[in-house]
Amino acid sequence: MLNWLLNRLGLKKGSGALRKPGALRARVKQDPEDRPLSKKLDDNKKVLAEIFDRCDDLVMREFTIGKQNPVRLLAVFLDPLVDFTQLYNYLLNPLMSNPQVPPAGITIAWLKEQAVQAGQIREHDRWLAMANEIADGLVGLFVDGQNRALVITAFEDNSRQIEQPVSESVSRGASEAFNEDGRTNLALVRKRLRTTRLAVEKVEVGAVAKATIYVLYLKSYVYDGLPEEIKTRLKRIKTDGILASGQIEEYINDSPWSLFSGLGVTERPDRIVAALLAGKAALVFSITPYAIIAPVTLNSEMQSPEDHYNRFWFGSFSRLLRWGALLTAVLAPAFYVAITSYHQEMIPTDLLMTLLATRAAVPFPVMVETLIMGFAFELLQEAGIRLPKTFGQTIGVVGAILIGQIAVSTGLASPAVVVVMALTAISSYSLASLDISTMVRVIRLGFILAAGFLGLFGVLALFSMLTFQLCAQRSFGIPFLSPFAPLSLGDLKDSLIRAPAWLLNLRPRLTGYAEPQRQHSDLKPSPPKPGNSGDSGQERG
Amino acid sequence: MLDNGRISSVQLLFLLFITEEATTILYSSGKAAELAGPDAWLATSLLPTLYALVIVGVVVALARRFPSQVFTEYLPEVVGKIPGKLLAAAYTAFFILLATVIMTEGVNLIHIIDFPRTPVPVLGIVWAGVAVYGAYLGIECIARQNQLVWPVWLFSLLLIFLLASKDLHINNLKPVLENGLLPVIRGGITRCPWRGYVFFILMLFPYLNQKQEASQAALLHLGLATSTSLFGMFVMIGVFGDLVTAHLVFPFYALARYISIGHFLERLEILVVIIWVAGVIVKLAVFYHSAGIAAANTLGLKSYRATLLPIAITTVILSRVLYGTNLKLVTFMFTTYPIIALAVELAVPALILLIAVIRKKGGKPIADV
Numbered sequence: 001m002l003n004w005l006l007n008r009l010g011l012k013k014g015s016g017a018l019r020k021p022g023a024l025r026a027r028v029k030q031d032p033e034d035r036p037l038s039k040k041l042d043d044n045k046k047v048l049a050e051i052f053d054r055c056d057d058l059v060m061r062e063f064t065i066g067k068q069n070p071v072r073l074l075a076v077f078l079d080p081l082v083d084f085t086q087l088y089n090y091l092l093n094p095l096m097s098n099p100q101v102p103p104a105g106i107t108i109a110w111l112k113e114q115a116v117q118a119g120q121i122r123e124h125d126r127w128l129a130m131a132n133e134i135a136d137g138l139v140g141l142f143v144d145g146q147n148r149a150l151v152i153t154a155f156e157d158n159s160r161q162i163e164q165p166v167s168e169s170v171s172r173g174a175s176e177a178f179n180e181d182g183r184t185n186l187a188l189v190r191k192r193l194r195t196t197r198l199a200v201e202k203v204e205v206g207a208v209a210k211a212t213i214y215v216l217y218l219k220s221y222v223y224d225g226l227p228e229e230i231k232t233r234l235k236r237i238k239t240d241g242i243l244a245s246g247q248i249e250e251y252i253n254d255s256p257w258s259l260f261s262g263l264g265v266t267e268r269p270d271r272i273v274a275a276l277l278a279g280k281a282a283l284v285f286s287i288t289p290y291a292i293i294a295p296v297t298l299n300s301e302m303q304s305p306e307d308h309y310n311r312f313w314f315g316s317f318s319r320l321l322r323w324g325a326l327l328t329a330v331l332a333p334a335f336y337v338a339i340t341s342y343h344q345e346m347i348p349t350d351l352l353m354t355l356l357a358t359r360a361a362v363p364f365p366v367m368v369e370t371l372i373m374g375f376a377f378e379l380l381q382e383a384g385i386r387l388p389k390t391f392g393q394t395i396g397v398v399g400a401i402l403i404g405q406i407a408v409s410t411g412l413a414s415p416a417v418v419v420v421m422a423l424t425a426i427s428s429y430s431l432a433s434l435d436i437s438t439m440v441r442v443i444r445l446g447f448i449l450a451a452g453f454l455g456l457f458g459v460l461a462l463f464s465m466l467t468f469q470l471c472a473q474r475s476f477g478i479p480f481l482s483p484f485a486p487l488s489l490g491d492l493k494d495s496l497i498r499a500p501a502w503l504l505n506l507r508p509r510l511t512g513y514a515e516p517q518r519q520h521s522d523l524k525p526s527p528p529k530p531g532n533s534g535d536s537g538q539e540r541g
Numbered sequence: 542m543l544d545n546g547r548i549s550s551v552q553l554l555f556l557l558f559i560t561e562e563a564t565t566i567l568y569s570s571g572k573a574a575e576l577a578g579p580d581a582w583l584a585t586s587l588l589p590t591l592y593a594l595v596i597v598g599v600v601v602a603l604a605r606r607f608p609s610q611v612f613t614e615y616l617p618e619v620v621g622k623i624p625g626k627l628l629a630a631a632y633t634a635f636f637i638l639l640a641t642v643i644m645t646e647g648v649n650l651i652h653i654i655d656f657p658r659t660p661v662p663v664l665g666i667v668w669a670g671v672a673v674y675g676a677y678l679g680i681e682c683i684a685r686q687n688q689l690v691w692p693v694w695l696f697s698l699l700l701i702f703l704l705a706s707k708d709l710h711i712n713n714l715k716p717v718l719e720n721g722l723l724p725v726i727r728g729g730i731t732r733c734p735w736r737g738y739v740f741f742i743l744m745l746f747p748y749l750n751q752k753q754e755a756s757q758a759a760l761l762h763l764g765l766a767t768s769t770s771l772f773g774m775f776v777m778i779g780v781f782g783d784l785v786t787a788h789l790v791f792p793f794y795a796l797a798r799y800i801s802i803g804h805f806l807e808r809l810e811i812l813v814v815i816i817w818v819a820g821v822i823v824k825l826a827v828f829y830h831s832a833g834i835a836a837a838n839t840l841g842l843k844s845y846r847a848t849l850l851p852i853a854i855t856t857v858i859l860s861r862v863l864y865g866t867n868l869k870l871v872t873f874m875f876t877t878y879p880i881i882a883l884a885v886e887l888a889v890p891a892l893i894l895l896i897a898v899i900r901k902k903g904g905k906p907i908a909d910v
Contacts, residue, residue, distance in 0.1 A: 343655065346808055454659070454667060456811075457651050460818040461671045464686070468671070468826075471685035472678040485685035486549065 034128035041072050041144035048076060051131045054199035054219065054227075057186055063092070066101045072144040073106075077154075080187035081137030086154035090118040091139065108148050111141070118152040125149070136194045158184050165267050167434050170306040177267045182212050182286025188269040189216060189284065193276065201227070203234045205248065209241030212286040213248065216272070221279045221507075221515050226476055230281055230294060245290045248283065252294075255473045259439050259466075260301075262475025264293035270305050279512035295475035295511070297482050299495045302326065304432035307498050316497035322430060323496060329428035329440045333370050334447035334459045336420045340366045342455030361411035367452030373413050373421045374448065376403055378441065381425075478510050542609060542747050543837055543845045544830070546681030550754035555691045556684055557739055557762040560827055562694070563820035564646050565735045566773055567793050567813070572875050574778060575787035577728025579714050582774035588729030589736035590767045596740050596887050597759045603894040604746035604755065606903030612743035612890070613838040619893055619902045628889070629839040635885050636832035637852055637859070642874065643828060644668055645860040647821040649867045650791060655814065665860055668825065669853040675826030676833055676849055680748050683826045690819045697812040698769065701793075702776045704800045704809070709779035731875050734882030736766060740890060744831040790867070829853065 038044050045060065052058045059082075061075040075091060094117050102110055112121055124130045125148045134140045138151040161184060165177035178185045186200060201215040213234060217227050233252040242248060245265060253261045266272065267289045272282045275293040278300075283292040293300075302322055307315035339346050340355065347355065362369055380399045387395060407413040424444065431437040443466065450458035473480040483491035488509045493499040502523040506516050548556070570581075577584035607615040613632050617625025648664045656664065675683050718725070739759050749755055777792050780799065786792045797810045830845075832852050837845035864870040897903050 346811060454664075455655065456814060457655065457664065457818060458667070460815060461667050461822070464819060464822045465671050465674055467689055468675045468678055468682060468686055471689070472682040479685065481685065481689070485688040486552070487688050 034126055037125055037127060037130065037142075037147045037149055039145055039147045041074055041142055044142050044149075045074065047127060048131075051127070051196050052134075054201055055196075056202040056214070057190075057200045061092075063096060065095055066106060068101075069105065071106045074140075074142040074144075076134055076140040076142065078134065078137060078190060080183045080185075080190050081156055082139055082154050083156040086118070087139060090154060091116055091141070091152060106143060108143065108146055108150065111143070111150060116141070116150065116152060118154060120153040122151050123148055124151065131196050132194075135196050135198075137190070156187060158187060162188070168266060168268050168271075168304075168432070170304065170309070173306050173309040174268075174270050176269055178269065178284070178289040178291055180287060180289060182214065182284065185269075185284045185286070185289075185291065186214055186216075189272055189276075189282075192269060192273045193218070197221070198276070199227070201231065203231060205234060205237050205239070206242040207238075207240045209243060211242035211248075214284045214286075215281060216276060216284055217281040218276050218279075221277065221512065222281055223279050223477075223511050223514055226281050226294075229476060230283070234283075243287065245283070245285050245288050245292050248285075249292060254475050258469065258473050259443065260298070260470070260473070260480065261435065262295055262473060262480055264296035264301060264433065265290050265435055266293060267291065268305060274305065274308075275300075277518075278508050279514060295478045297475075297478060297480055298436075298470065299481075299483060301433040301436050302431070303494075303498075308501070312498050312500040319496060319498060322432060325427035325430045326436070326440070329424055329431065329437070330443055331447060331459065331463075332424045332427070333374065333420055333444060334451035335456075336417065337366050337370050337448055338451035338455040338459055340416075341452065355414075355416055358416060359414045362414050363411070365452070366417070367448060369413055369417050370421070370448055370452075371445075373403070373407070373417050374445065376407075377421050377425055381441075482510050483508070542611065542614070543834055543843075544679050544681075544748065546679045546684075546748050547750045548680060548684040548745070548748045550749060550751050550758045552684035552688060553742075553745060553749060553755065554758040554762050554765075555687050556745065556823075556827060557741065557759065558765055559687050559690065559694070559820055559823050560738045560741055561735050561762075561766050562769060563817075563824040564643060565732070565770065566698075567650060567791050567817065568646055568871075568874070569731055569735060570774060570777055570792045571787055571789055572731045572871070573728040573774065574783045574792070575728075576731060577724045578720070578783045579716070579778055580718060580725050581728055581778055581783065581786070582714070582771050583718075584725045584728030585732045585774050586767045586771040588726055589732040589770075590763055592733045592887070593736040593739050593763050596737055596890075597742070597756060597763070599887065599891045599894055600740050600742045601756045601759065603890055603897065604743055605752070606894075606897055607747075608752050608904065609747050611747055611834055611838070613835040615903065616893065619897045619900065626839055629835060632885070633832060633835040633839050635881070636828055636835055637855055638881075640825060640828040640832055640852070641856045641859040641863065642870065642878075643821060643825050644672075644856050645864045645870050647817070647825065648860070649870065650794075650817060651814075653790065653867065654794065654810075662857060662861060665857045668822070669829075669857050672822050672825035672829050673849050673853045675822065676829035677846055680745070680827075680830055683823060683830060686826075687823045690816075690823055694816050694820055697816045698773070701797050701800065701809060701812065702772060704802060704806070705780055705796050706776050707802075708799070709776060710782075711779065713779050713782040714775070730879055732770065734879050734886065736763070737882055737886035739763065740886040741827070741831070743890060744834065 038047070048058075048060065055078070057079045059075075059077055059079050062072060063075070064070045064072050073095070075087075077087070095115055104110075108123060112123065122133070124133065130140060130149055130151070133151040137155055139154050141150040141152060143149070161179060161181070162176050163179065164175045169175070176188060178188060190198065195218075197219045199215075199217050199219050203213045203215060205211050205213055215227060215230055215234070230252070234248070237248070237251045249261050249263050249265070250256070253263055255262060264271075264275070272284070272291055272293065275282055275296075280296075281294050283294065285291060303319065304322070307319055310318070340359075344352060359366075364372070380395060380403075384392065384395050403413075404418060408415050408418060428437050428440050428444075431440065447459055447462055450462040452458075454461070467481075470481050471479070471485055479486055482488065483495055490506060491508050494504055494508070502519075502525065505519055505521045506512070507518050509516075512518075570585075573581040573585050604612075613629040616628050616632075619625065620628065644665055647668055648661055651664055652659070652661055675686060739762065742755055742759060746752065746755060773793070777786050777796055780796060781789070781792065789795045794810055794813050797813045798808075800809050801807045829849060829852060833845040833848045836842075836848040836852065840848075842848065864873065
């Protein structure tokens with residue numbers, strides 16, 4: 001029976017992640033097969049279309065050179081990664097404007113040595129190398145009648161337009177953010193996922209103010225039906241204008257009335273890549289720097305990319321810290337109100353004396369006092385966003401003096417409530433996701449009211465209601481509270497804590513089942529065994 | 542089947558555990574100590590578990606014959622239309638009564654220990670509201686909620702028992718079986734109805750996604766529940782002695798209050814309040830859900846959700862009418878209730894199973910693993 005329990009909980013080796021849902025799919029053909037190129041251009045085109053299936057950013061530019069016996073050429077490249085000026089200067093212009101075709105006809109050698117002016121040029125005759133080079137951002141040049149092809153460098157350098165993330169900064173890790181240009185955004189993702197498996201599907205939404213949305217996913221990793229479902233929901237939107245990704249979010253999420261959308265918003269390409277590698281999909285926009293990850297869970301929203309860049313001890317520590325911050329941000333003022341107004345016996349006597357002394361001059365009940373302070377704090381936050389950056393200091397000074405000093409000294413608020421609200425504010429700023437930290441501000445209000453009217457019981461009842469709602473919520477089929485409820489023990493390694501990278505062998509069970517295994521299972525590093533390598537004991541002896 | 546939710550066998554195990562333990566540990570410990578004296582720890586583990594084992598046998602056999610229907614759904618098929626509907630109505634009434642009892646228990650504790658001046662109906666309405674919301678969202682959601690509550694529960698129980706066992710005096714538990722087996726049996730009877738809640742498999746079976754694992758989950762639950770009550774009574778009587786335990790209103794709450802480690806780790810009763818509210822809300826949601834389903838089956842409705850609000854209102858009113866004081870509630874729970882429970886949990890399902898076998902109703906039982 002114990003065996004059964006272990007099995008059910010997914011603790012036994014070989015159960016868990018490989019078990020369900022949907023069982024293991026037949027392995028999708030991922031890498032292009034390594035077969036030779038064909039001599040016929042049309043055959044090659046067909047193979048290209050097959051390899052770069054569902055890549056709407058692939059450009060195939062066909063042209064003809066030579067007057068007496070014209071030859072068809074085909075330039076193939078991924079649009080976001082290639083610089084058009086270079087492409088024109090090195091490849092198209094020399095070939096198309098003034099081709100001095102040698103008497104022997106157009107050969108690869110002629111193209112390579114005399115016609116194409118690019119700095120780097122390589123020759124391939126097999127599909128695997130060819131497709132990978134194109135995915136890397138090079139331009140492929142196919143010639144009709146030749147079973148060899150060239151790749152030419154014409155890299156787009158858009159590093160200067162890219163800025164640092166504003167709302168999701170990390171201290172250690174890449175600091176590139178999306179911007180308002182769809183092509184750059186795609187390039188940022190493509191740069192990190194240089195593979196033919198990355199699908200980029202283009203959908204246009206909005207009749208007047210059009211937004212181009214790229215649906216990104218990894219062809220063999222994404223879970224069943226997700227891309228189709230996203231596209232269906234996007235195509236359903238009939239409206240005159242889309243101005244921000246938040247609008248799209250409201251049109252396509254699963255739970256229209258829920259507090260959380262179940263979709264992640266990010267401006268960090270590395271977050272998108274991590275999501276794609278977990279079997280999820282992403283929507284990248286041409287109008288806004290905020291991309292959408294679909295679906296997300298509470299767990300994945302609580303993670304910061306930094307957790308994976310820091311050492312796992314610290315990564316785990318900061319995750320626990322953030323979960324603590326979430327609870328504090330939601331519950332701290334409510335607990336303060338509940339305990340001081342209903343459950344005074346829970347406070348140690350000395351502290352109770354101090355609290356009473358500081359509250360003696362305050363005319364309001366604790367709940368009203370907390371609400372006033374909460375209101376002031378929310379106002380400060382709102383004003384901080386609206387004000388021009390140069391006035392930022394002013395708000396800080398006004399806030400500190402107004403709230404910290406004068407409110408207390410005039411007896412409008414007690415110092416304790418200022419401490420609690422400050423703690424709450426710091427906590428809500430330390431959450432990694434903008435979506436969560438904004439909703440927390442709203443939820444907190446409800447908890448303060450519940451605490452004011454029914455004390456701890458009210459808080460617990462409301463908390464149960466909130467978890468009921470979150471338990472029921474799904475986003476594109478994925479329960480919002482997984483892996484906690486429904487529980488999958490294997491995924492807990494990457495939830496409240498972060499296990500070392502060499503232990504995270506499997507993708508999240510619910511989204512990554514199409515290809516469960518992330519890495520080999522024997523990656524635990526160890527010092528070289530004595531005798532195996534040159535620097536071992538023998539030499540020392 | 543009116544709810545399309547799916548639960549796993551582990552979720553079933555957790556649900557069964559919470560439906561028993563959420564209220565038992567606080568409410569029925571004192572009575573067992575009163576009737577069985579120092580042997581209460583034996584009383585709460587022997588007879589109730591035997592009784593529950595029989596129920597598991599009956600109930601799983603019956604549920605397997607109708608794997609895609611809940612109990613109240615196939616009653617008319619087995620015993621005929623009119624008697625079947627009448628029985629389904631009786632079960633609806635029973636679930637409503639049970640939900641009333643649970644809600645009253647929940648409210649009373651909060652009222653007595655924390656909110657003596659808040660009107661009881663207010664607490665009841667809040668409580669019922671939250672649980673009905675859970676029931677409205679469906680069994681899948683309740684099971685998930687329970688998965689969040691469960692670790693908190695287990696952690697708090699273990700913490701309280703372990704910390705309290707510092708003051709355990711083994712002499713309080715002696716002599717074992719001083720007055721023979723009779724007090725043990727009498728004490729055990731008071732606990733039987735709660736251990737017997739394992740009969741809820743009848744209402745939960747169709748939602749299981751691994752149906753052949755129902756009996757394993759039930760047996761594991763019985764093991765867990767038995768050890769919890771055995772260990773719990775052991776510690777309570779060991780710390781307080783049987784006389785004090787019998788006279789405390791909530792011995793477990795008192796136990797948590799009693800803990801004081803170095804004047805630093807104190808006030809653990811907050812844990813009891815937390816697990817009490819969280820656990821009883823889940824338990825109540827399960828009962829509302831079952832009551833709703835049973836009512837919808839009886840009335841032939843297409844959705845059970847419409848029945849939830851009337852049921853909730855009924856329970857809030859009944860709770861005031863039937864059990865105005867905690868004393869009335871306790872008296873009912875330990876005198877009348879075991880008899881009703883015996884009929885509902887064991888006798889009727891056994892009878893239905895017998896009829897189904899004789900009349901050859903229901904599909905072939907699913908083969909065991």
